[in-house]
Amino acid sequence: MSPLILVRGLRYRYDDGTAALNGVDFRLDTGETVALLGANGSGKTTFALHLNGLLSGEGTVEVCGVPVNPKNLAEVRRKIGLVFQDSESQLFMPTVLEDVAFGPLNHGLGPQKAAERAMAALQQVGMSAAAGKAPYHLSAGEKKRVAIAGILAVEPDILVLDEPTTFLDPPGQRALGQLLSALPQAKILITHDMQFARAMCSRAAFFKNGVIAEEGSVEQMARRYEWDFIAPRTT
Amino acid sequence: MHHVTLDRWSRGASALHRRDPRVKIAAVLVFLVVLATAHRELAWLGAAMFVILCIAARQARIPLAGVLARAGVVLPFTIVFAAVSWLAGDAARGAALVMKSYLSALAVLLLVSTTPLPVLLRGFEMTGAPRFLLMVAQFLYRYLFVISEEAQHMRKAAMARGATVGGMAGNAARFRAAAGALAVLFARSYGRAEEIHRAMLARSFPGYFRPLVELHFHPGDITFLVLGMLTPIALRVLIERVA
Numbered sequence: 001m002s003p004l005i006l007v008r009g010l011r012y013r014y015d016d017g018t019a020a021l022n023g024v025d026f027r028l029d030t031g032e033t034v035a036l037l038g039a040n041g042s043g044k045t046t047f048a049l050h051l052n053g054l055l056s057g058e059g060t061v062e063v064c065g066v067p068v069n070p071k072n073l074a075e076v077r078r079k080i081g082l083v084f085q086d087s088e089s090q091l092f093m094p095t096v097l098e099d100v101a102f103g104p105l106n107h108g109l110g111p112q113k114a115a116e117r118a119m120a121a122l123q124q125v126g127m128s129a130a131a132g133k134a135p136y137h138l139s140a141g142e143k144k145r146v147a148i149a150g151i152l153a154v155e156p157d158i159l160v161l162d163e164p165t166t167f168l169d170p171p172g173q174r175a176l177g178q179l180l181s182a183l184p185q186a187k188i189l190i191t192h193d194m195q196f197a198r199a200m201c202s203r204a205a206f207f208k209n210g211v212i213a214e215e216g217s218v219e220q221m222a223r224r225y226e227w228d229f230i231a232p233r234t235t
Numbered sequence: 236m237h238h239v240t241l242d243r244w245s246r247g248a249s250a251l252h253r254r255d256p257r258v259k260i261a262a263v264l265v266f267l268v269v270l271a272t273a274h275r276e277l278a279w280l281g282a283a284m285f286v287i288l289c290i291a292a293r294q295a296r297i298p299l300a301g302v303l304a305r306a307g308v309v310l311p312f313t314i315v316f317a318a319v320s321w322l323a324g325d326a327a328r329g330a331a332l333v334m335k336s337y338l339s340a341l342a343v344l345l346l347v348s349t350t351p352l353p354v355l356l357r358g359f360e361m362t363g364a365p366r367f368l369l370m371v372a373q374f375l376y377r378y379l380f381v382i383s384e385e386a387q388h389m390r391k392a393a394m395a396r397g398a399t400v401g402g403m404a405g406n407a408a409r410f411r412a413a414a415g416a417l418a419v420l421f422a423r424s425y426g427r428a429e430e431i432h433r434a435m436l437a438r439s440f441p442g443y444f445r446p447l448v449e450l451h452f453h454p455g456d457i458t459f460l461v462l463g464m465l466t467p468i469a470l471r472v473l474i475e476r477v478a
Contacts, residue, residue, distance in 0.1 A: 052437050074439055082437045089430040092377060094242055094351060101447050106439040111449050134242075150438065 038207030256358025262463025
């Protein structure tokens with residue numbers, strides 16, 4: 001079976017000379033949900049930005065068999081949806097409906113079809129009642145749902161979510177978990193929330209110094225790298 | 236974005252809001268030309284046009300006091316030039332400058348307050364305005380809010396750490412701190428603007444905004460176009476004739 005994402009020898013250096021990725025190899029198969037773990041600055045987000053063609057480094061990145069390069073960006077971005085950590089930055093249109101329809105419109109759908117697609121995506125995330133609202137009137141959890149709807153409206157094959165539980169309260173995290181579990185797409189979750197990763201992901205890749213140091217189950221990674229919060233001892 | 240008053244006003248449902256942006260643009264353009272080229276009986280003409288704009292604002296259910304106050308944003312600039320004219324011995328010219336600039340601002344404000352920005356820009360695009368210019372306008376509009384939001388965040392953070400709001404006159408340390416904060420504000424806004432742009436690219440932003448509404452002329456638009464273009468011309472001719 002051909003992989004949904006295949007990355008080989010990906011290297012990237014920022015303009016200031018900082019080496020962010022030092023030869024990443026990665027594979028994502030249909031139906032998988034994979035957690036990307038690792039310290040801040042280890043290269044997880046930089047890696048995710050390459051999958052959508054927002055950054056371009058050395059090495060090869062293929063999404064659904066399509067090489068990620070300037071010629072194929074429109075096709076790649078139809079196949080892979082990127083949900084950013086800060087929903088505030090992702091919601092930039094005056095109303096929720098316009099924001100969710102932004103992607104479909106850019107992919108060539110007419111206004112009516114794009115609006116229908118946006119409404120369907122909003123229904124999928126339980127936010128159809130907010131269609132006419134301004135995004136900045138929503139709670140953090142609602143913003144996250146709308147941001148996900150904006151991606152779902154493009155009907156991608158893969159979802160990449162950067163720190164999806166940030167700013168969410170526990171009920172919001174639960175609701176997000178239920179929503180993501182119900183979505184059929186393959187997913188990559190960049191997260192520090194080990195409880196969320198354990199509940200959602202069948203596999204984890206641990207980033208260290210710009211490479212994937214190890215892959216395995218979330219539990220294995222947590223033990224191997226002591227990647228859980230442990231309450232400090234009080235005397 | 237806690238202060239998008241104009242955007243909120245533009246989302247109304249009055250007859251003026253429902254008009255096609257192209258006819259509103261044409262009407263405002265004629266209004267501006269008629270006003271700018273007038274040089275006789277300016278007081279009467281100005282008063283008549285002011286009344287028309289107030290009626291339009293009421294009809295559009297826009298708070299009259301709010302829109303009149305916002306149009307005053309041009310006054311600090313024009314009053315300077317008016318003062319120069321007055322000092323040069325041409326007080327009438329100075330008064331005309333203030334009146335014309337205020338009424339022009341009010342007309343443009345009414346246009347912006349009754350047309351959501353993406354629709355307005357689509358209207359401009361369909362009337363032949365350069366797409367690049369329109370994109371710059373849209374980004375400017377969006378990023379002004381980014382700067383404003385960042386400023387609000389920074390203000391809250393400063394207040395939480397004991398900063399007080401006060402004048403800067405005679406206080407060099409405060410002035411230096413404010414200047415530094417301004418630099419940080421722009422750096423943060425730049426970073427935020429980049430994030431937004433990245434999010435737009437991730438959703439295949441082609442370099443211009445495609446609006447969710449399609450523009451169609453309706454019979455009401457034709458009527459508005461005729462009335463909107465003829466009224467200022469007729470008013471001016473009538474006032475100049477009577478005088």
